[in-house]
Amino acid sequence: MTEDGDIGASKRAMRAAMRARIASLVPEVSRIWSGTTASCLYPRLSGYRRVMLYWPLGIAVRGAPVAEVDLRALISSLIGMGAEVTLPRTDWERGIVEPRIVRQPPVDLVVGRFGVSEPAVTCAKPTKPPEVVIAPGLAFDREGGRLGRGAGFYDRFVASLRREHPGQSRIIGVCFGIQVVDRVPREETDEPMDEIWTEGGRIWERAAK
Numbered sequence: 001m002t003e004d005g006d007i008g009a010s011k012r013a014m015r016a017a018m019r020a021r022i023a024s025l026v027p028e029v030s031r032i033w034s035g036t037t038a039s040c041l042y043p044r045l046s047g048y049r050r051v052m053l054y055w056p057l058g059i060a061v062r063g064a065p066v067a068e069v070d071l072r073a074l075i076s077s078l079i080g081m082g083a084e085v086t087l088p089r090t091d092w093e094r095g096i097v098e099p100r101i102v103r104q105p106p107v108d109l110v111v112g113r114f115g116v117s118e119p120a121v122t123c124a125k126p127t128k129p130p131e132v133v134i135a136p137g138l139a140f141d142r143e144g145g146r147l148g149r150g151a152g153f154y155d156r157f158v159a160s161l162r163r164e165h166p167g168q169s170r171i172i173g174v175c176f177g178i179q180v181v182d183r184v185p186r187e188e189t190d191e192p193m194d195e196i197w198t199e200g201g202r203i204w205e206r207a208a209k
Helices: 005-023 027-045 072-080 153-164
Strands: 050-052 084-091 096-101 109-111 117-119 132-135 139-141 170-174 195-198 201-205
Touching (some): 027 072, 027 132, 027 195, 027 201, 084 117, 096 153
Parallel strands (some): 132 170, 170 195
Antiparallel strands (some): 084 096, 195 201
16 A cells, blocks of 8 residues: 555655654664663563564664664574574565574574665574564554554564464564654554553553453
8 A cells, every 4th residue: 555645745754754863863872772672671572482573774784874773682682592583584576574583693694675684585484473573663652653664564464463363463663762753644554563662661552452
């Protein structure tokens, strides 16, 4: 679904504003905030056996600006505990992401489009859905809203999880506190989060039904 009309324009404007806000971050501050966020998330995730995370944008490109919360230390910790950790591999032709198991990042990663590090095609596919998906984004709000980068990969993936494996995957949005806004523009295809975390801890959680 393409972004048309007022909602699409609002999304484009917010993306531009968030990219500028993130680009203004001092590297040392982003490193501290990332470490604090990982420390907050660790006890939340340590009891799960199957967790899908992400490899931060720009890490594979020397001199690239900070773009996302860096959770590489958390990935290593969960693998060390014996959890099945998956990272998204992008299928650009089909417009989807699919989780692949990683055991020795960054050794089993390759650099794909736009300098994004992702699992090699030889990495195994999991046989069960992740119990938790950690989703990055450009902006989030305190009602579960998430603004991605515009391609819709995570929205389609989360929608498929909820359709094919209802109630089996907890979707957690992660960002820096400066990326939290009053309201993210939403369309019907935008999948809401179940929780949102920053360096300040959990700032929002969906009420139990």
